[in-house]
Amino acid sequence: xxxxxxxxxxxxxxxxxxxxxxxxxxxxxxxxxxxxxxxxxxxxxxxxxxxxxxxxxxxxxxxxxxxxxxxxxxxxxxxxxxxxxxxxxxxxxxxxxxxxxxxxxxxxxxxxxxxxxxxxxxxxxxxxxxxxxxxxxxxxxxxxxxxxxxxxxxxxxxxxxxxxxxxxxxxxxxxxxxxxxxxxxxxxxxxxxxxxxxxxxxxxxxxxxxxxxxxxxxxxxxxxxxxxx
Amino acid sequence: xxxxxxxxxxxxxxxxxxxxxxxxxxxxxxxxxxxxxxxxxxxxxxxxxxxxxxxxxxxxxxxxxxxxxxxxxxxxxxxxxxxxxxxxxxxxxxxxxxxxxxxxxxxxxxxxxxxxxxxxxxxxxxxxxxxxxxxxxxxxxxxxxxxxxxxxxxxxxxxxxxxxxxxxxxxxxxxxxxxxxxxxxxxxxxxxxxxxxxxxxxxxxxxxxxxxxxxxxxxxxxxxxxxxxxxxxxxxxxxxxxxxx
Numbered sequence: 001x002x003x004x005x006x007x008x009x010x011x012x013x014x015x016x017x018x019x020x021x022x023x024x025x026x027x028x029x030x031x032x033x034x035x036x037x038x039x040x041x042x043x044x045x046x047x048x049x050x051x052x053x054x055x056x057x058x059x060x061x062x063x064x065x066x067x068x069x070x071x072x073x074x075x076x077x078x079x080x081x082x083x084x085x086x087x088x089x090x091x092x093x094x095x096x097x098x099x100x101x102x103x104x105x106x107x108x109x110x111x112x113x114x115x116x117x118x119x120x121x122x123x124x125x126x127x128x129x130x131x132x133x134x135x136x137x138x139x140x141x142x143x144x145x146x147x148x149x150x151x152x153x154x155x156x157x158x159x160x161x162x163x164x165x166x167x168x169x170x171x172x173x174x175x176x177x178x179x180x181x182x183x184x185x186x187x188x189x190x191x192x193x194x195x196x197x198x199x200x201x202x203x204x205x206x207x208x209x210x211x212x213x214x215x216x217x218x219x220x221x222x223x224x225x226x227x228x229x
Numbered sequence: 230x231x232x233x234x235x236x237x238x239x240x241x242x243x244x245x246x247x248x249x250x251x252x253x254x255x256x257x258x259x260x261x262x263x264x265x266x267x268x269x270x271x272x273x274x275x276x277x278x279x280x281x282x283x284x285x286x287x288x289x290x291x292x293x294x295x296x297x298x299x300x301x302x303x304x305x306x307x308x309x310x311x312x313x314x315x316x317x318x319x320x321x322x323x324x325x326x327x328x329x330x331x332x333x334x335x336x337x338x339x340x341x342x343x344x345x346x347x348x349x350x351x352x353x354x355x356x357x358x359x360x361x362x363x364x365x366x367x368x369x370x371x372x373x374x375x376x377x378x379x380x381x382x383x384x385x386x387x388x389x390x391x392x393x394x395x396x397x398x399x400x401x402x403x404x405x406x407x408x409x410x411x412x413x414x415x416x417x418x419x420x421x422x423x424x425x426x427x428x429x430x431x432x433x434x435x436x437x438x439x440x441x442x443x444x445x446x447x448x449x450x451x452x453x454x455x456x457x458x459x460x461x462x463x464x465x466x467x468x469x470x471x472x473x474x
Contacts, residue, residue, distance in 0.1 A: 122282055123317040127331040127383075128306040137330060141321045220320050222365030 005188045009195035012182050016175035017199065023093055023162040023174060028155050030098025035105030042110060043135065053106070060103035066164050069096040073168045093165030097158060104154055112147035113139060145218055152211030156204045163200070175199050232291075233258045233418050234279070234387055239288035241271070241278045248274045249285070250442035256387070256420065261413050263429040263450075264422045266439030267464060272422045273314075275439070276391050279420075280306050293386045307335060310380025314392040316372040318364035318379075324351070325360040328379045336383060343382075350378035354408050370401030374408055381412065388412065390421045424468060426453055438464070 041053040060068065073092035080087060087095075116139055124134040163176035170177060175196050183192035232255035241249035248271045256262055266272045278285045279292070281302045290297040292305050318327050328347035332338045338346070351357045354374035364372050373393055380388055393409065394402045406428050413419060413432045423429065429436055430450045438446040438461045446458045456462045 119313065119315060119317045120319065123311075123313065123319075126280060126282055126306060126309075126311040126313075127379075128303045128335045129331065130303075133334050137334065138319055142319075145321070220365060221363040222367075223320065 002188075002191065005186070006191040006195060009179070009182050009186075009188060009191040010198060013175055013178045013192070013195045013199055016173055016178040016196075017203070019090070019170060019172050019174040020159060020162050020176075020200075021203070023090070023097060023165055023170070024155065024158040026094045027097030027101050027158050027162070030094070031101030031105045031154070031158075032151070034098070034102035035109055038102065038106035039109040039113065042106075043113065044131070057103045057106050060100050061107070065096070065100050065161055066167070068100055069093060069164055069168060072096040072099075089165065089168040089170045092168065093162070093170055097162060097165070100161075101154060101158055104157075105151065108147050108150040108154065109143065112143040112150075115146050116142050142220075145220060148215055148218070149211060152207060152214070156207050159203050159207065160200060163196075232256055233260075233293055234420070235289075235291040236279070237289040239275070239278065239290065240286045241274050241283055242286050243274075243283075248442055249278065251288075252442075252444055254437070254444070256418060259416045259418055260434045261419045261432050262421065262435050262437060263433035264420065264437045264439060265424060265429070265464070266437075270439040271442040272439040273391050276389055276420060276422055279389065280309050280311065282311075307383070308386040310383055310385030310388045312373070312376050312380050312388070312390040312393050314395050316364070316369070316376045316396070318372055318375055320364050322363075323360070324356070324362050324364065324367070324375050327364065327375060328382045331379070331383060346382050347378070350382040351375070353381060353411070354378045355404075368401060369397045370404045373397065373405050377405070377408055377412070385417070387418045387420065390419065390423070392422050392424075394423065394425060426465070426468060429453060440464075 038053045038056065042050040069092070072095055073087070073089060077087040077092050120138055120142070121134060124138050129138070162174060166174055166177040166180065173181065179192045179196035182195075183189045186192070234254070234256035236252060236254040239249055239252045240247065250271075252275060254262075264272045264276065274283055277283045279290055279297070281297060293308050295301050295305050295308075297305050318324075319330070322330065325344065325347050328350055329340065329343045332343035332346060333340055336343075348357060348360065351360055354377055356371060356374055356378065359367060359371065359375070364375065367375065373396075377390075377393070390409070394405050397405065402425070406425060409419075409421070409428070410432055419432075421432075430453060433450045435447060436450050436452055437444050438452075438456075438458070440460055446452060446456065446461045448457075452461065453465060456465060
């Protein structure tokens with residue numbers, strides 16, 4: 001491995017950052033929106049709607065993301081093409097990542113809501129708060145704090161998983177696809193993929209640090225943390 | 230004199246387990262009722278079921294002239310201040326906002342007035358300087374006093390306290406009991422589940438002794454010196470042994 005080659009690969013691969021981050025962030029937004037809707041359906045609506053929400057979650061958690069990407073790009077995309085509607089790889093990728101993330105984010109929200117002690121609901125009830133008021137003023141603010149580390153982790157996962165979208169030929173090319181190009185044209189496989197790994201790592205590490213910052217900023221004062229770094 | 234709390238033939242079950250087995254009780258305006266009994270005797274469940282935190286299986290409850298039913302339970306809860314054993318403050322809200330929230334959202338009191346009432350209530354429990362602290366920054370005794378202030382601020386017709394000192398370290402019990410004695414002196418109607426015998430003697434107009442989901446003995450606090458039933462005698466002996474070793 002040549003250091004110069006690695007540095008050159010890095011300078012080529014970093015230009016994939018905008019695509020990678022756009023994929024991850026847009027998917028995260030779809031995920032958080034749809035994930036919240038799934039939570040509200042499970043929390044407020046009468047059966048069988050919560051069951052349908054759970055079925056959605058299990059379907060997306062129980063199948064590989066790569067298969068989902070293929071179903072949406074080639075399957076749904078191919079079907080729509082026969083009606084003259086074209087879905088480009090980037091859009092298909094964002095939708096697939098977003099739908100997948102929604103399932104995981106719905107689970108994050110569910111476990112956060114369930115982590116809140118029953119006594120909090122009981123107290124809200126004793127003080128005659130309505131179910132909506134309880135959710136809005138008591139449950140949600142606490143659940144979001146509990147969910148925060150897991151949500152940021154989900155964003156980190158999305159940054160990494162967005163590399164799967166390279167296989168359907170996303171344009172402009174993301175980090176991984178640019179590493180592919182570089183390795184193929186220079187026959188420098190090790191340098192190219194190590195450069196990609198470096199860039200992914202820096203992005204993810206920055207997100208993890210940001211997550212710690214936000215957690216501390218919004219921590220409930222007086223809440224004792226376990227001494228884990 | 231008509232009762233402010235009137236309970237007839239109340240039965241409460243958890244699934245097949247009968248916990249309260251036919252309790253009737255009349256509480257008069259300004260009366261202080263202390264409820265004692267061994268663990269599992271149904272005393273906490275009884276208190277909670279009065280405002281349907283546990284829904285009774287059978288029986289009739291009237292509080293301040295309103296019968297507790299599906300469509301009146303919210304109205305009844307607005308008249309009752311409830312204090313839990315584990316304080317149950319909302320940890321993400323400042324002390325003052327814990328008190329203001331029900332006033333603004335449930336009692337439709339303007340925010341300024343609610344804040345003023347909250348400060349009065351905090352003054353009463355001696356914690357005005359903690360208004361802007363968060364619950365988890367306070368000691369257990371302080372948290373329970375805030376919970377009492379939260380209950381007082383709604384100006385309840387009846388104050389219900391479910392073992393308010395049981396979760397506290399022994400040296401923090403007194404500060405909470407002093408506050409409760411002060412409230413009792415002001416004539417508030419109170420139902421208190423507690424094991425504090427001295428407190429009961431000082432404050433109670435009537436003591437109820439629960440056992441097996443029923444009231445097995447009731448009377449003035451003197452029954453704590455001179456119990457009629459063997460069961461209460463045993464209970465007090467055990468309690469006495471535990472506190473004096």
